[in-house]
Amino acid sequence: xxxxxxxxxxxxxxxxxxxxxxxxxxxxxxxxDGRFFAGGGPAAVRSALEAGELPLLEGAESLRxxxxxxxxxxxxxxxxxxxAHAAESGSEPPTSPVIFxxxxxxxxxxxxxxxxxxxxTKTDWEVELGVVIGRNATYLGSPSDSAAHIAGFxxxxxxxxxxxxxxxxxxxxxxxxSAPGFSPTGPWLVTPDEVSHENLRLQSFVNGDPxxxxxxxxxxxxxxxxxWYLSQFMxxxxxxxxxxxxxxxVALSGRFPYLTSGDVVEIEIAGLGRARxxxxxx
Numbered sequence: 001x002x003x004x005x006x007x008x009x010x011x012x013x014x015x016x017x018x019x020x021x022x023x024x025x026x027x028x029x030x031x032x033d034g035r036f037f038a039g040g041g042p043a044a045v046r047s048a049l050e051a052g053e054l055p056l057l058e059g060a061e062s063l064r065x066x067x068x069x070x071x072x073x074x075x076x077x078x079x080x081x082x083x084a085h086a087a088e089s090g091s092e093p094p095t096s097p098v099i100f101x102x103x104x105x106x107x108x109x110x111x112x113x114x115x116x117x118x119x120x121t122k123t124d125w126e127v128e129l130g131v132v133i134g135r136n137a138t139y140l141g142s143p144s145d146s147a148a149h150i151a152g153f154x155x156x157x158x159x160x161x162x163x164x165x166x167x168x169x170x171x172x173x174x175x176x177x178s179a180p181g182f183s184p185t186g187p188w189l190v191t192p193d194e195v196s197h198e199n200l201r202l203q204s205f206v207n208g209d210p211x212x213x214x215x216x217x218x219x220x221x222x223x224x225x226x227x228w229y230l231s232q233f234m235x236x237x238x239x240x241x242x243x244x245x246x247x248x249x250v251a252l253s254g255r256f257p258y259l260t261s262g263d264v265v266e267i268e269i270a271g272l273g274r275a276r277x278x279x280x281x282x
Contacts, residue, residue, distance in 0.1 A: 001042060002188040003032050003152070005066040006057070009109070012066040015057055016045055017188055022060035023049065032189065033070035034239025037134040037151040042191060066109045068154055068189035069132055072241045075102040075183060076230060077158060079173065081220050081245025088253035093220050097229055100173040102158075102183055107241065110186035110275030114159060115282035116261060117179040122162035123259045123279065126246035127204040127212050127267040129197065130154040131223055132189055137236040146227035149236065152189040153197055155269040157204075157277060158243050159183065162252050180282075185241070187273040194271070197223050201270040202247060207263055211256060214247030 005012035006022070014025040014032045028044050029036045036042075048054050079098035080086040086093045108114075116123045134151030158177070165176025197216060204212040216222075221229070226244060230236055251258045259265070261281045268274040 001045065001191045001194070004068050004186065004188050005032055005070070006060055006063040007066065008064060009066065013057065015060065016049065016054065021056045023054035024057040025054070027055070031070045032068060034073070034133075034237055037132070038136070038238035042151070064109060065111055065187045067107045067185040068187065069107070069185070069239060069241065071104050071107060072239045073104065073237050074240045075104055075107065075243065076240065077102055077177070077243040078221065078226060078245045082214060082218050082247040083220060084214070084218070084248035085246055085250070088248050088250070097221050097226060099230070100177065102174065103178040106178055106181065106183035107185050108181045108183065110155070110184050110273070112181060112184060112277065114181040114184060114277045114279050115179070116259060116279050117161055117164070118282050120161050120163070121258065122251070124160045124162055124251045125204055125206065125211065125259065125265045125267070126158040126160060126250055127202045127269065128156050128158045128243045128246050129200060129202065129216055129223075129269060130156040130185060131227065131242040131244060133227075133236045133238055133240040133242070135238050137227060137231040140228045140231040143224040143228040146224040147192065149227060150192055150223070151238070152191045153195045153272055154185050154189050154241070155267055155272040155275060156183060156185045156241075156243055157265065157267050157275065158246060162258070183243075184275055184277050187275060190272055200272070203268045204249065205266040206256070206259070212247050212249035216244075218247065219244060
């Protein structure tokens with residue numbers, strides 16, 4: 001199933017996207033969030049769809065596309081999780097996952113405009129596979145236990161300001177990761193039964209020119225390992241978003257210019273949709 005949230009920011013309607021139309025889920029849930037997933041929401045939606053009980057959302061095609069999950073309690077990110085990206089960053093692949101956080105209010109719609117922070121000269125793009133947690137996870141016994149705790153997958157752009165992140169960071173990366181709008185997410189959340197996350201193609205483009213092109217088969221630490229590993233250090237809550245890392249091809253490599261006002265970034269992950277963000281000066 002493909003879940004989405006359509007409408008003005010802060011007033012999105014939860015919907016189910018199908019080949020037959022866009023169905024309004026407000027009769028089942030007020031939003032697509034942790035409570036929806038932990039409370040058996042997807043099963044209720046499937047039953048209602050099969051019973052013909054879901055109403056179509058009129059005019060859906062004209063509505064803004066919001067992030068496919070409501071504000072998570074945490075956005076947990078994995079750094080340097082593709083060997084080629086670690087190399088272009090001047091590092092060896094990590095021997096254990098590198099973890100940092102973004103503030104939850106960075107999560108915005110996939111096509112929302114993104115502000116380049118004041119004083120920024122090194123705003124960068126990063127296409128990433130996002131994993132949404134479906135039920136709480138603490139001290140999972142093994143990576144094989146992870147799948148039962150995953151609600152679905154999303155495409156995301158882990159926008160980064162590299163000077164803030166690396167040069168004036170004070171030792172942590174979050175300063176360069178948490179500007180308003182720095183986590184455009186979506187357009188859809190796709191449930192695990194429709195996604196083979198082990199080999200998804202990820203691409204990014206700036207002003208139509210290709211930048212990143214890789215697959216999740218090149219992840220240093222795969223999805224199941226990451227969910228298990230993170231659960232050893234924190235309680236993952238339903239609705240949380242894990243960004244699994246970005247492949248090579250970002251401006252940090254020195255091969256491409258950083259973003260300036262008017263630039264358009266597009267990201268795409270096979271089966272998870274395409275997103276487009278125009279950048280402007282804050």
